Amino acid sequence: MAQRKRRRRGVAGLQGRPVVEALVQASADAEPEVAEAGLETLCTIWRRDGVVGEDLLLKLDPQAQERVRALGVRVRSPW
Numbered sequence: 001m002a003q004r005k006r007r008r009r010g011v012a013g014l015q016g017r018p019v020v021e022a023l024v025q026a027s028a029d030a031e032p033e034v035a036e037a038g039l040e041t042l043c044t045i046w047r048r049d050g051v052v053g054e055d056l057l058l059k060l061d062p063q064a065q066e067r068v069r070a071l072g073v074r075v076r077s078p079w
Helices: 002-013 017-026 032-049 062-069
Strands: 051-053 074-076
Touching (some): 032 051
Parallel strands (some): 051 074
16 A cells, blocks of 8 residues: 555656546545545646646545645636
């Protein structure tokens, strides 16, 4: 578990849709520590970029969506 958590945080410097989609999936992990690490990394990426895709945001649970919206990032429509 700790290794998976470190791996999730380690990709914070990476970009790209496949990485972000994998982190969205990780944020729904049954293990709370893994889910938190995934969401934490997503927040780091989106805070840095200043924008989040609405389609990705909607894949998160409602509490995580609120946490991301609280970052003040712009939500971009995928269309």
